[in-house]
Amino acid sequence: MIKDQKTLKVSAIKSGTVIDHIPANNLFKVITILGLDNIKKPITFGTNLESGKLGYKGIIKISDKFFVNEEINRIAMAAPQAQLNIIKDYKVVEKKVVQVPEMIEGIVRCVNPKCITNAEEVKQKFIVTNDGEVSLKCHYCEKITDQEHMAFI
Amino acid sequence: MHNKSLISINDYSKDECLKVLDLAEKFEKDPVQNLLSGRVISTLFFEPSTRTRLSFESAVSRMGGQVIGFTDSTSSSVTKGESLKDTICTVANYSDLIVMRHPVEGSARYASEVSNVPVVNAGDGANQHPTQTLLDLYSIRKTQGRLDDLNVVMVGDLKYGRTIHSLLMALSEFNVNFFFISPEELKMPNEYKLHLKNKGIDFHEQTDFTGILDDADIIYMTRVQKERFSDPIEYEKTKNAYVLRNNMLENTKETMKVLHPLPRVTEVSTDIDVSKKAYYFTQALNGVYTRQAIISLILGLKQ
Numbered sequence: 001m002i003k004d005q006k007t008l009k010v011s012a013i014k015s016g017t018v019i020d021h022i023p024a025n026n027l028f029k030v031i032t033i034l035g036l037d038n039i040k041k042p043i044t045f046g047t048n049l050e051s052g053k054l055g056y057k058g059i060i061k062i063s064d065k066f067f068v069n070e071e072i073n074r075i076a077m078a079a080p081q082a083q084l085n086i087i088k089d090y091k092v093v094e095k096k097v098v099q100v101p102e103m104i105e106g107i108v109r110c111v112n113p114k115c116i117t118n119a120e121e122v123k124q125k126f127i128v129t130n131d132g133e134v135s136l137k138c139h140y141c142e143k144i145t146d147q148e149h150m151a152f153i
Numbered sequence: 154m155h156n157k158s159l160i161s162i163n164d165y166s167k168d169e170c171l172k173v174l175d176l177a178e179k180f181e182k183d184p185v186q187n188l189l190s191g192r193v194i195s196t197l198f199f200e201p202s203t204r205t206r207l208s209f210e211s212a213v214s215r216m217g218g219q220v221i222g223f224t225d226s227t228s229s230s231v232t233k234g235e236s237l238k239d240t241i242c243t244v245a246n247y248s249d250l251i252v253m254r255h256p257v258e259g260s261a262r263y264a265s266e267v268s269n270v271p272v273v274n275a276g277d278g279a280n281q282h283p284t285q286t287l288l289d290l291y292s293i294r295k296t297q298g299r300l301d302d303l304n305v306v307m308v309g310d311l312k313y314g315r316t317i318h319s320l321l322m323a324l325s326e327f328n329v330n331f332f333f334i335s336p337e338e339l340k341m342p343n344e345y346k347l348h349l350k351n352k353g354i355d356f357h358e359q360t361d362f363t364g365i366l367d368d369a370d371i372i373y374m375t376r377v378q379k380e381r382f383s384d385p386i387e388y389e390k391t392k393n394a395y396v397l398r399n400n401m402l403e404n405t406k407e408t409m410k411v412l413h414p415l416p417r418v419t420e421v422s423t424d425i426d427v428s429k430k431a432y433y434f435t436q437a438l439n440g441v442y443t444r445q446a447i448i449s450l451i452l453g454l455k456q
Contacts, residue, residue, distance in 0.1 A: 114278050116259035120236055140259025141280050142161065144344070 011044060016063040018085040018092075022078075024048050027058030029078040029152050033107060034071065041065050053081065069096070076100040077108055077150055080134050100130045108136060111149045115141035124153070155453040158265035158272040162283040162319045167326040174291050176446035176455055177439070184442065188454045189218025195248040196222035197240070198275075199231060199255040204415060205275050205285075208437070209252050212444035221247060238267050245270045250452060271451050279315050285414055286319040288443040289373075292436045293324075296410045297370055300327040304368050307331065309375035309395050309420060312339040316414045317375060321345055331356035332365050336391045339381060361394060367404045372397065374413045374421050392419075399424040412436050 022030050027047045030036075036043055042063040051057035066086065075082055076098045086094040105125050110117045117124045117140055126136035126145070136145045154169055165173070180186070194213045198206050201224060210220045222244075223229040231240065237260055244251060245268040253261055254275040261274035261281070276282040294300050305324060311317055311333050321331070321341075325348060333341045337360060349356050359365070366372065377395050382388035396419055397411065410432035413421055417433070425431045449455040 110259075112258060114256075114258045116237070116257050116263045119257045119260075120238065120263075122259075122263050138259060140262045141278070143258070143280075 011061075012090060013042075013044075013061045013063045013087055014090055015088050016041070016061065016065050017067060018087060019060040019062075019075075019079075020057070020083045020085060021051065021053060021081050022058040022060065022075075023054055023081075024056035024058050026078040027060070030058070030060065030075050030082070032152055033075050033078060034067070036060070036062065039065065069099075072096060073099055073101045074104070074107055076128075077104070077134055077136070077147075078152065080130070100128055100134055102128055103139075104128060104136070106153060108145060109151045109153055110138045110141060110143065111145040111151075112138065112141050112143040115143065117141075154450045156271055157451065158261075158268075158274075159283050159447060159451065160261045160265055160272065160274045160277075161281045162286045162323050164283070165287075170287060170290060170323060170326075173287050173443065173446045173450065174294055176450065177287075177291050177442040178295075180442040180445040181439075184215050184445070186215070186445075187217040188449055189213060189216040189452075192218045192250075192452070193248040194218050194220050194448065195244050195251045195253075196220055196275075197229070197244060197251060197253040197255075198222065198224050199226045199229070199237075199253070199260075201225045202254050202276060204437070205254060205282075205440075208440045209273075209275065209284075209444055212441050212448060215441070216445060216449065222252075237264060241268045241272075250448060273447065273451070276315075279313060281319060282315055283319065284440070284444055284447060285316050286323050287447065288436065288440040289316070289320050289412065289414075290323055291443050292410075292412060292432060292439050293371055295439065296432060297408065300324070300329070302328055303370040304330045304332065306334060306365055306369045306372045307341075307375075308334045308362075308372060308397070309377050310339045310381060311335040311341040311375075313378075313381060314375045317341075317373070318345060320373065322348070325349060325352050325354055329354065332369070333358040334360070334362060334365065334395070336360060336377065336387075336395070338383070338387065339377065362397075362401065366401060367406075369405060369409050372405075372409065372411045374411060374417075376416075376418055376420055396420055396422060397425065398422040399428055402428060402430055405430065 024047050045060040047058035048056045082098045084096040085092045116122050125139035129135050133147050196206055213220050241264045250271050252273045252275050255277050258278035258280040261277040265272040307317055379388050413433040
């Protein structure tokens with residue numbers, strides 16, 4: 001009964017994608033990275049929901065929207081443990097987990113103010129390291145941008 | 154290595170580094186070789202670095218090549234607001250290879266991506282200066298006869314020192330014992346110590362010279378800069394603790410050499426200059442042979 005109450009906090013969708021296990025403090029980052037603020041589909045989200053895994057989590061439900069893997073992996077920086085449930089006719093037909101890519105372009109700003117990517121129009125490019133926590137090594141200035149200092153573009 | 158830019162010391166494998174050293178050795182025996190006849194090398198110095206620029210220009214001249222370029226950004230179209238990309242794309246048309254120094258970190262890597270001729274990084278801010286590292290390796294191997302089983306003492310600003318970090322990375326490919334001597338505020342960053350641990354390489358750190366110098370094979374000195382200290386009083390208190398004087402070398406090994414990337418201020422006392430253990434000026438000369446080797450490998454003039 002209690003379990004049901006939890007799931008009812010954000011209403012179910014007929015068809016679309018549910019992104020679960022987003023760290024509560026990064027929910028809006030995920031929305032920005034996926035460009036959800038610009039799509040014309042019904043979206044509901046909840047945040048600061050209790051989570052065994054994360055303490056507090058966020059969840060996003062997007063009707064009639066399905067992501068390709070490349071898009072999903074873009075959120076790895078903000079929500080490396082996120083899980084995607086693909087919903088068709090109110091049922092979960094597929095589950096996908098985020099895979100941290102080896103390299104990312106754009107998405108995040110290099111933390112180093114003296115980096116060329118912050119001085120000229122050069123697209124950010126990072127080598128991703130993942131030893132528990134995701135951090136980014138700038139392809140240009142070779143400085144590390146850690147999770148704490150990640151500023152999403 | 155042919156046609157490949159040299160931006161970071163990590164761009165070269167251990168074997169490639171050794172190849173540069175072997176060829177530099179040949180240039181030392183026979184420095185005047187007419188390999189670059191009709192070739193043009195650009196030296197683009199967006200910030201001044203007289204020593205590095207002259208060393209590159211000397212290397213090119215000894216091989217019969219021509220040098221074009223500028224010595225600081227005030228004499229280039231950068232002052233008119235031209236982007237780095239435009240400068241590089243233009244100059245790439247005029248030359249076979251670009252040597253560049255730029256204050257912005259990562260600028261050299263970016264230049265190598267937009268240029269259609271190879272780029273050699275002669276320093277991009279606090280990031281990389283790979284030819285310095287190669288000439289340091291050359292100097293160490295030449296004076297010690299090897300790069301393995303050495304006690305290397307690094308002194309001074311180990312926190313921000315670009316040359317120190319690159320040399321550490323390069324030497325970590327060999328079996329070297331490191332000794333770090335620096336003020337508390339300028340200690341070797343953890344990422345480098347972690348790298349050494351992962352490689353199973355011994356290091357030892359302390360804040361003064363006590364008990365270390367006599368076993369050293371190489372003492373690598375660097376400047377402790379005032380602007381690195383948050384507290385100026387702390388700087389005044391510590392600056393004299395990292396000065397190397399001739400009397401401190403009395404019981405050091407006969408073969409021990411003192412290296413310094415130059416320019417030096419006070420950290421290596423001038424009374425060491427007459428000692429045969431002083432090597433920093435020869436080290437600068439080795440820079441010319443090393444750069445001759447790098448340029449001729451990149452242009453495919455030597456194998």
